Amino acid sequence: MGQDPNDILRNDGAAALRRQFDTSARIVRLPQGNDLPALKIGSDQDIAAQVRILLESIHGKMVADSGILYAWNQRFWGEIGQSDVYAVIKRFDGAALPEGRCRTVRLSKSKLQSIEHLLYRLCEVPGFFDAPAKGIPCRNGFIVIDDEAACLKPHDPDHRNRYVLAGDWTGELLTEPPEGSELRRLITGCFRDDPEADLKKALLQEIAGGALIGATRSLASPKAIILLGERAGNGKSQLIDMFRGLVPSHAIAALSPAQFSDERLVVALFGKVLNMADEIGDRAIGSERFKAVVTGEPITGRAVFKDGLTFRSQALHVFSANRLPAFRDGMDRGVRRRLIVLRCDRVIPEADRVPGIGRIVADFELHLLLAWAVQGALSLLRRGHFDEPPSSRDALNDWARISDSMTEWLGDDDGLTVSGNTSDRVRIEAVYECYRSWCVSMRIKDTGILDRPKFVRRIKAGEFDGLSFIRKANSKEVAGLWINHSRVAPVSGK
Template structure:
């Protein structure tokens, strides 16, 4: 560490400027993003820890400042140290520095550049903007299926045996692994959150999560239940993550808008504990497992459904066929194979601009909507309402909400499940693609293309302004 330079006024700002010079001499290049200092380490950008920064700051404790004959000594306190640390980060802040990382996978022997033309190993470069590196060398091989006799092959064959979509599901798992490693999650034409779903135990979904967690560097993954995505302290954890995972998420309701923003990579406000807030643009793939599917706080509108990829694990693996901790074992002993397999999946996802489609997943989402979204469940009840698309079917939004509320009471729904009329009207406006249109008239807003059961409407004389 270089010796401290002379101080003139001894202010926190002056000390911060000197510390930046000292850090630059030590690390060559120093930038800040999200209140964290980084330096290029030859393979990836690494964090300069707070303890390391403190070692540079404390060198100025007791250091003289001022002109000859009028010198005083710097006295550092916890408050001053924290203030200097914040000023160092603020002065080196590079807004959106990591917002557009290169598409590829950093490994020990280079950066695997991915595109529609294939995979290419190139030297590491700081312009790739990667903050993590895989502890494995790539042999420049790409495989579309697991090698025969490997643990990976045994796992895939075991979990999807006799499944009519076995081939497609194996492809999807490879695509998930590849998208996680390549940072391509938010660049898909339709970004998804993945839910590994299976109501029974011993179906292998938790082992795939273990495989992913073993594949991804610890610094590039977090465990975060989707119900916490509305918390700005949790959002701050998403910065720089490749993988966000959680097991058995069925217990708590998910904030619909927060999930959509995180999955798509929209700017979100994050605030680490005891630090200033900043904007986070998530890049991670969200991979959850569930025995039961959770509700959404604002219903499962088309935007939520479009952002979900369900992989159904339907087979209970017989006890004699199980290999204990197979997910961990694959990550420990077959990392190079898994990397080649994941690269094949990533290239396929890039060419397709998305994941391989699974009909079974769409069916699960359809069932999920009916049990977790009262509005959609009401729309699918032919005894209550019908979408006709006809102009002559045009109840007021007040009538439609009254019909929905009456239906909810018959279904024993709580008031919180039914919600407010303003939100109900908003959901109606989202049905334009299905032939339903909310239009204003001299008697209030009318819902064109929707026919109500006559027994649950209000008097036509009551208009609506919402």
């Protein structure tokens, strides 16, 4: 939903308002009375065809994809809202019909909806935005990027971009922001005195670039980013504000991972290039849905009073957190492969803090931010994946142990031993009972305890080193495991 210009000015400042106008479609007077084209037969299909002609005279060439109408406005494919479509259709209420028919068109609710539906069918190009050009649309052109270089090309509808940045690209590439800039102050201040400062700043730069090029479709293994800062004043909220200011608001969603499982909410990711949420909280996350969204697999959402929509999310997901949530179905390897934790451990001294610095960078140093992000995109594409600091991998492993009851259970030497010896075998019933008993003794909530099919599936998938699943005619066994002090005897082994 759009914002009133006064709200944008009051909440986000003058620079944000200028960006909004820079990235908006042009406004043209609607035709009235005798300006309307003559109808041939006056059917709904005839009116829909004339509405299309009028809308294209106002907005430019149109296409419809997934039930949404877009028009090319010389820079990007902008969405045409239903209210704009209805405004043109309603001009035909009372329009003269050809000789021999009723004298005028009479619009009812059902007729209006029928014309709208036929208009979408006339303009429909399924999958039109599924494979946009690899690059970054900015105000003065389209930055075409491959793993070797970046160059500026004129805007072209075949780029199929649905947004444009509010800034111009000068051709400059920045590995480090210049001395004295607020961008440098922000990035350096977040990681000063950190032994991994250079690695973390480089990762942050790649995240900025990944947001602009569509990392989900550009990388073989897309990932979601968690900015983790357990103490206040670490700058992560300012980094989030900076990213939000880099991309136009209509290309950003604000869903937390826990909201991915809600089909009424997940549809908000359609057509977005960036999804960001502050303080994602401790609501448990659905593992399978999370993996599908992050990797761009087909997902289905359903907006209120709308038909279901199946689409692939193209957004890069960046979240901030004070503490890390749990995964309802366990944090398996598939989940861990799709996550990066960037630790923001430094508490910035009060004297060094600049209120609203993230927004200041986006509003007044967008040219620097863009040059820095383009360099990040080049680095990311050359490597083919994000470059993670060792602390990110350590944080992810710690998260897995804490949030995944199965991983934590296997690490408890008092209850069992993972020997890796294939001659050590225990029936699956006994193994699962050992796991459940351990979870109860540790007071783990029911939502954190895997049911037996999921438990078995993870062992079958070979997620845990040293364990394997053995199926026999009369039994199912886990090899490589010994249950300590168990009343249930192992099948073989010690």
